[in-house]
Amino acid sequence: MEQQELTASDKLNVLIIDDQVLVQNVIKSALFELGIENVKCAENAYYALRLCEQTTFHVVICAFNVKSDKDGFHLLEELKFKRHVTKCTVLIFLSAETSEHLVNSIVELQPDDFWVKPLSSKHVQNRLPVTLEVKRTLFNVYQAIDRQDYSKAIYFAERHLLNTGLTKYHMQMKRLKGECLLHLREFADAAVYYDNLLQTHKISWVYLGYIKALLEQDKLADIQALLQQLTDKTDTRFATYDMLAHYYIGKQDYEQAYKEIKKASQLAPRNIERNKRLLDLARLNHDHAGQYQATIAMAKYAKNSIHDSPLLRLNVVRSGIDYATTLDKADAVKVLNQTDILLTELEKQLPLANQLKDQFLVVRARLHTAREERTKAESIVDNHLSLRPTTSVDDNLDKVKALHELGRREEAVSLLDAIKRQISGTGLTNQVVGKYIEQEAAERTAVHFTPQQLNRMAVEFFKRNKFHAALNSLEQAFSLTPNNMNVALNILKVLVALRNQEPLDEGHIALAKNISQQLKHAELEPEQQQKFTEYQQQLQPVLE
Structure with a gap:
């Protein structure tokens, strides 16, 4: 996409993604009045993706409720992942709902505007030209960010800030400059930058940028009072909790990190990557109920998204068995019955049953053990399971549990040693998973029973x-x-x-x-x- 493509209304390509024909017609009518004629409509995510493969759209207007397949959050996430939507695209989100959960999820996707239904033609005609003008004016900044050339983006932003004719766009430029400083990991400079902005602009994104810059420099003690203020405010509490979770993981304070990420996940439940961190921290903190709920949430919110996988539903079964082994018999029976129903459904799905045959056998053996059907569990382990580690850490961990629950501790600990060698990298996710593997090895060596x-x-x-x-x-x-x-x-x-x-x-x-x-x-x-x-x-x- 080039800057001049955003200047001529008759050259703009617009995509409207909404399952309501009335909404489509209101927006199309308003766009025609603005001289924008190249308009496509999609009533579902599947058709929207097809259109994006055929045409580069300059403007994408997407509703949260999209008929029959994905919700708008996961559709936009996929459009961004496939580069159909970039920082240079005008992205507008539509919704009749304005709950805190939805707004937090939308903010994470960073749309250029958020329109609340029901829409009027006048609203569209007033808002879209303003959003387009911002995108045109700051196009070189957005383009540099798309290319991850953050130094160049800062250079362009600073040039624009010197232009008194662009005063009305200065706030957008200042925000982009701050984000680029954080991307470049220039946290000391970013802290000074945001601190200076706070002298005149006491607004949410400035506070959040300032906090991030200080947390990255391990200056938590300096901002305790400010953190309390921000977690009390609707428009900043979610992002603050999320940043604190990231901070505490880095400090290896996994108990506090878990507390913070639970709050963040409740306020914006659709982000699958955050849910994965929630799951890892729940496991590490021995919260089996939380682990079970996290896998259920992941399977629910990932449905039909780019994250969707049968393994997510299999993980619900695995965590259900983990949870059941901590409960009294009556409660355990209820959870085990639920996991059995889900496992049976998965086993009936072809070709899934063949692809995940070994994983299903391990889970089935664990289910038998949890139900005190030891003979059946041992038959599966003896006749069908290989003790050699696979490439999947989760699959290997489940095999360790199956062996340990049957009292085969030496085989379980040997397999755990192999898993330790699979954890590599320095990312925070690998850090949490690595710590969990260490904990599992220590506990399963010392404790011989569930x-x-x-x-x-x-x-x-x-x-x-x-x-x-x-x-x-x-x-x-x-x-x-x-x-x-x-x-x-x-x-x-x-x-x-x-x-x-x-x-x-x-x-x-x-x-x-x-x-x-x-x-x-x-x-x-x-x-x-x-x-x-x-x-x-x-x-x-x-x-x-």
């Missing part, structure tokens, strides 16, 4: 008044499920029984205090709170 198995063992030991053995099993279970308050309460229950039998030693007292502190800050059900109060009263002499 949380569910350990809980059952503890119950049997407790019934036989073997309180030390029961406590040992529960401590191991709690190390694998540190967010499970039922396990925490059972530890206090055993400590109460042990105290009635003999004086508690220093280690037991420290454990009682730590567990009590965690329970104090947890959100407990009424029945759990009642038990906690009861155990606290009985342990009060040692808790003081």
Whole structure:
């Protein structure tokens, strides 16, 4: 695309993507009044993509609700990925919805404008020329950004800023310059730049750029008060949480990173890459419920997008089994039944069943083990599974779990060692996954059973008044499920029984205090709170 193509209305190619004929007609009528005649309409994403393969569009107007296939977010994501939409394209998003979730998702795609339905012809005629003029005026800046030549983009922006005739475009130029400084990783210069802007422009994107520049320089302490202000504001809270998650991953504070990314994901749930980070952090933080929900969200939001894959639905099954092994039997049965239904659906899909045959067998074996059908699980592992690692880390991890759950610890740990060698690169995602693999290796070497198995063992030991053995099993279970308050309460229950039998030693007292502190800050059900109060009263002499 060249700059002169945006100057003549009769030469502009416009694509309208909306499943409502009335909306298409309103926009087309307004465009014809502006002298724009080369207009194509698509009522679904499939047709829109076909049109983009045939024509270079200067203006793309896309609705959020696109009939039958993709939503507008994932369609625009794909159009950008395939370079049908670039920084030089005028991109306008349409929606009747203005919820915080949707607006956050749209902001991530950085459209040039956002039009709220229902539209009027006058609205289109007033807004489009302004947006086109900005794009024409700053075309050389956008083109340099498209080419990732950020130094040249800054050069052009600074030249435009010296032109008093372009004063009304100065804010756009200043914003682009700041973004380019961040892309160039010139964080000290960027911090000074944004700090100077804040003296006169106290607006959202300036604050966010300033925060990013300081976080990248590890200056979190300098902006604590400002961070609180920004997380209180609707238009900045999402981006702030997302930046904080990135920061804490870099600092290897994975617990805090998980807290921040959960908030960001709730505010903008459609971004699949963020959901992947959420999943990795959930696994690392032993949040099996969060892991399960993250895989469900990924499968849901990725449907029909460029991220869609049967492996996403398979991961729901895998995380469902992981989650079930942490639950009481009644709750575990419900989750396992849901995962069985999904797995059976996947197994019926051809040619998928042949492509993922080995992965399905591993998951089926794990499902049998979780249902205490050990003989069936062992038959699959003995007769159908190769212990050699494949190229997929997730597939290998699932195989490790299948072996470990059957008590084949040496084979599981050997395969984990092979997986460690597969993790390469210095990116934050690889950093989190690498840490998770280390954690898995350590835990599966030290702990020989699933949380569910350990809980059952503890119950049997407790019934036989073997309180030390029961406590040992529960401590191991709690190390694998540190967010499970039922396990925490059972530890206090055993400590109460042990105290009635003999004086508690220093280690037991420290454990009682730590567990009590965690329970104090947890959100407990009424029945759990009642038990906690009861155990606290009985342990009060040692808790003081």
